Each structure stands twice: as structure tokens, then as C-alpha cells.
Amino acid sequence: MLKMSTKLIRHALSGATMGARWQALFHMPQGFDPAPLAVALQTAVADVDAQMSTWRPDSALMLLNAAPPEVWQPLPARLMLVLQTALAIGQASGGAFDIGVGDAVTAWGFGAAQVNETAIRAALARRRRPAQDVVELDSANLRARKHGPISLDLSGIAKGYGVDRLVEVAAGFGVTGGLFAIDGELRAVGLQPDGTPWTVAIERPDHHIRAAHAILALQDAAVATSGDYRHWISAGAKRLSHTIDPARGGPLARSPASVTVIAATCMAADAWATALMVTGSTDGAALARKHNLDVLFLERDGNDLRETRAGQMFETRSPQISCAMQPSE
CATH class of the missing domain: 1.10.3980.10 (ApbE-like superfamily)
Known part of the structure; x- marks a missing residue:
């Protein structure tokens, strides 16, 4: 009888989408061909872009x-x-x-x-x-x-949904564990081959350098971060964040430096991260607790960062926030 190898091979796939890159990191038994999966993943995110882009007049x-x-x-x-x-x-x-x-x-x-x-x-x-x-x-x-004139924009949710589509497509190819991402939106599925959760960095909200503020260890959960430090325009000496205040039709006048949300799906985490940038940390923490969200707000205090936490995951953990999450059904 022919015995199949149980050795797991690490695969890292990526491609361009929505002005960013998608990534998929997973392990599969020896002999698995990742090429068809790479094509399917690229097709899936291209379909999301074709349906939801505001850069394409025919979407x-x-x-x-x-x-x-x-x-x-x-x-x-x-x-x-x-x-x-x-x-x-x-x-x-x-x-x-x-x-x-x-x-x-x-x-x-x-x-x-x-x-x-x-x-x-x-x-x-x-x-x-x-x-x-x-x-x-x-x-x-x-x-x-x-029921009236309105211009819809899905930039605060479409990338998160794109990550969820990556997970769905990979599952169809038998992938039961992995880390999937588009830009700063990520979703962890299962565990790594050694039985440990997937590690994800919460980025320090710095305009000039990329550095980790804390480390998350995730299992079957998604994480999204919205912030004022990657996408902005300059107005004189001020940087105006890309997050729009729906009440006034312009960039937020004041906001946290970043908001990180953990949820069962990346689509939900992405949208809530945008929402809580708008509400700010005080009202946002209360809103997060009301909806059972795990949220970390980072605000600048001179050269330091001030944290506001909401949800069991963040409120009961050490500053490193190293923990596993398995969302309830």
C-alpha cells in the first residue's frame, strides 16, 4: 500500500488587489500544488474589486x-x-x-x-x-x-470582506489553518502546525517608521486596524486623516491615532474599526462593550501612547496582549 507523506510544506502566496496586496500563509502536505489555489485566490479578490471598487466606473x-x-x-x-x-x-x-x-x-x-x-x-x-x-x-x-441622492463608498469594509473571501476559497482547497491578509486586515484560521496560534503585530501608529506596539496571538479570529498614520492629505501644517466624519462630510478633526478591532470576520472588524475611529475612545469603548467587541484604542500623549481597552480579550491581558481568541458561534 502506498503511504502518503505527512510532512507539511509552508506556502506563502500573494498578489495585487485594491491598491494593496493580498497574502496567504499556510501549510499543506507534501505534493500539494499551490498554483491552482493562487489563481483562485486572485480571482476571488478581483471579483470583490470588480463589484465594489469606486475606481472602476463599471463596478x-x-x-x-x-x-x-x-x-x-x-x-x-x-x-x-x-x-x-x-x-x-x-x-x-x-x-x-x-x-x-x-x-x-x-x-x-x-x-x-x-x-x-x-x-x-x-x-x-x-x-x-x-x-x-x-x-x-x-x-x-x-x-x-x-430614496434620494447618495454616493456609496465601501473602502471601510471591502478589504475586510476580501480577506474573508480568501479564507473561504482556501477552505475549498482543503486549507484548514492559515493567515490571510489584505493590507492591514488579517484573519487567522486554526493553528500553526506546532499547535500554537498565529502571531500578528499591532502596529505602532507612527508616520515615519513601521514598528510593533504589541503582539496578538490569534486562533479563528480576524483583526483590523484603522489609523491616521498611513493615508492622509496635507492641509498646511496639518495632516488630515482619510477617515471621513459622516456628520460633516470631511476628514475627522480629532480621532484616535489608531483603533484595532478583533471579530469573527474580517468584514466586521474592518467596518467597526472605521466606526470607532469616528466615535473616539470614550464613546467608542462604551459602544464596543455594548456590542461585545474586543477593541484597543491608541492615542498620542506627547511622545507616548495612551491605551483605552474594551472587551474581555484586551481588558484582561498584559500589555503584550498575547492571547488566543476563539469566537463563540
Whole structure:
């Protein structure tokens, strides 16, 4: 009888997507061919981008943006799922997460267009309604309509969903453990071959260098960080964060340096990290506890960083935050 080798081989796959790179790190038995999986992973994230990008005028999202109010627009199933999640988190966060800020994202130069002062003034002056009050979803028939003019932007959730798609596709190829990422959004599945959790760094929110602030050890959990230190525009001597304040249609005037959220899915972690940047640490910690989220806020205090923690994982751990998480069903 032919015996199969039980030796596990480490595989590290990556590719370009959504202005960043996707990565997949996992181990499989000797003889596993990673090439078909690499193609499937690239196809999966390309499909997310094709449906949800605001850089592509023919994306399903941009076709919805272009549709007149009160006209039903057909949607792909995956875009419907992301819109449902986005609107639900918008409601749960009291509007702190709002996908209806596409006009402001574009006006301030965080999208496909350059900064436009006329558009900035219009975005700041616009009377705003939260997306969950404007967008109606018909999930049974895979369609949506808008009850008024609105420009939707999924940059605060699409990469997280892309990571979840990487996990789903890899599972279809028999991968039961791994670390999957797009940019700063990551999801750990199972354990490493030696039985230990996957280690992930929480980055120090520094404009000039990349360094770890703390280390997470994750099992079957996702983590996302939103911050003011990687994507910004300069306005005189000030740096303006890419995170838009839905209440005013402009970049946040004040915010934490970063917010790290741990959740069962990367889509949820991504959206909540954006929402809690908007709320700030005081209101955000209370909101996180209300929704059973594990959250770490980092705020600058001179040359030091001040932490605010919420959730069992962060509130009961040492400063290194080295621990395993296995979300409940």
C-alpha cells in the first residue's frame, strides 16, 4: 500500500488587489500544488474589486451610485451581503460607520480623483442622511434602490470582506489553518502546525517608521486596524486623516491615532474599526462593550501612547496582549 507523506510544506502566496496586496500563509502536505489555489485566490479578490471598487466606473457599486433615485438596480450576491453588513453596522454604530460618504471621499482626494475645493465645499455644506435611511435592499430579488441622492463608498469594509473571501476559497482547497491578509486586515484560521496560534503585530501608529506596539496571538479570529498614520492629505501644517466624519462630510478633526478591532470576520472588524475611529475612545469603548467587541484604542500623549481597552480579550491581558481568541458561534 502506498503511504502518503505527512510532512507539511509552508506556502506563502500573494498578489495585487485594491491598491494593496493580498497574502496567504499556510501549510499543506507534501505534493500539494499551490498554483491552482493562487489563481483562485486572485480571482476571488478581483471579483470583490470588480463589484465594489469606486475606481472602476463599471463596478456594480458604481452602477448603483449612477442609478436614479427610486429605480431598482440589480446587485451581485456578494455585493448584497456587504451592503447588508455595512448598513447593519451603520445602524448599530449610531451612524458612525456610514457608507454614504462617497462624495466626501472623492472631494478630499482619497478616491480616484484629485482634491477638488468646489466639491469639498459642497460635501461640507450638504445635508446628510445616513445610508441606512436612504438605501433599500431587496435581498430576495438581489436588487437595491436609493430614496434620494447618495454616493456609496465601501473602502471601510471591502478589504475586510476580501480577506474573508480568501479564507473561504482556501477552505475549498482543503486549507484548514492559515493567515490571510489584505493590507492591514488579517484573519487567522486554526493553528500553526506546532499547535500554537498565529502571531500578528499591532502596529505602532507612527508616520515615519513601521514598528510593533504589541503582539496578538490569534486562533479563528480576524483583526483590523484603522489609523491616521498611513493615508492622509496635507492641509498646511496639518495632516488630515482619510477617515471621513459622516456628520460633516470631511476628514475627522480629532480621532484616535489608531483603533484595532478583533471579530469573527474580517468584514466586521474592518467596518467597526472605521466606526470607532469616528466615535473616539470614550464613546467608542462604551459602544464596543455594548456590542461585545474586543477593541484597543491608541492615542498620542506627547511622545507616548495612551491605551483605552474594551472587551474581555484586551481588558484582561498584559500589555503584550498575547492571547488566543476563539469566537463563540
